[in-house]
Amino acid sequence: MLPDLPPLPPVEIDPLPYELKLDARPLSQIDLIVIHCTETPTLASARDFGERVLYEGSGTGNSGHYYIDRDGRIQLYVRPDRIAHHVRGYNPRSIGIELVNTGRYPHWRDSKHQAMDEPYPEAQIVALIALLGQLQQQFPSVKYITGHEDLDREMEASADDPTVQVPRKRDPGPLFPWDRVMQSVTWERLQP
Template sequence: MRRIDLIVVHCSATRCNQSFPVTALIRCHADRFGFTGYHYYITRDGTVTQTRHEQLIGAHARGYNSHSLGVCYEGGLDKEGQPADTRTRNQKRSLLSLLKKLKRAHPEARILGHRDLPGVHKACPCFDAQNEYQDL
C-alpha cells in the first residue's frame, strides 16, 4: 500500500469559457504520459471523477508523485488566458468534500497547491489552496 503524505491541488490551466471535459483531460494525459496523471478531476458542474487509482503513482508533481495524490479542477485561466481562480460554486463544494474524504483516508497528508511545492514556478492552482484548506 502506498503511503500518501501529500495531496496536491491543480487546475487544468484551461480558460473558464472553454470546456475541458474529463475525456479531454484523459486524452491529453494519455498523449503526454501514456496514462492519466491526476487521481481526481472536478469539472465545472462539480462532478468528481476518479481518473487514476490512488494506489498507482500519478504524474502531476515532479519529485512528489510517489507519495502524493493529484486533484485537479477544470479551469484556472480567465477568458484572456491569465491565471485566475475560476472555480465555480459547485467545484468549490466538490473540492472541499473530496479533500475532506481524502484527509480521512490519509490523515498524515498535507494539502498544498502545485505552486506551493519547492521549485515550482507556476500559478497552479491559481488560488491559495494551502491556506484555504489548512484546517482540514
C-alpha cells in the same frame, strides 16, 4: 474542531487506459495532497491530455488522480494505490487533484498571457472540500496539502521572448481559496 463538511458527490471511476502501467505503492506512503488546475478549457480536453502517452518506456503520461469539473462532478482517473505523474519530485508520496480551469490556456508560456483569472465556481470548491474530507478519513497518513505552484518553482524561457522567464507552473493560482480550504482540513500547508 472542523466545520461540518458537505456530502461527497458520487465519484465516477474512469481509469486512464494506462493506469495499470503506473507504479503501484502502499497507501501508507501517501502523506501529501497536491491541488492543481488543468489549464485546459474542459474536462474532456483534460482527459485527452491525460490519455497521451508521453513516456514511451512505461507507456504512461501526465495525469492527476481526481478531476473535479466546474459543476462539482468528480472523476477518478488513477486510483490512489498507483503513482500518477502530476508533480515533479513528489509523485510517490502524493495524490493529485485537478480542478478544471483554463489557467493560462492556450498560451502557457507566453509572457503576455500569464494571468490566471478564471474564478473557481462554488460547486467545484464544495466538491473539493467534500473530497478532501473523504481523503482525510481514508488516508490517515496524509499530513500535508499544497499547490502545484508551491512545489514546482522552476522558471523557463517564454515562448514569445526567450529573454523573458515565466513560471513553469502557476496552478492552482491566485484565485484559489486557500483560506477556505485550509479551514476544512487538519493538514498543514506544505511550502518548501
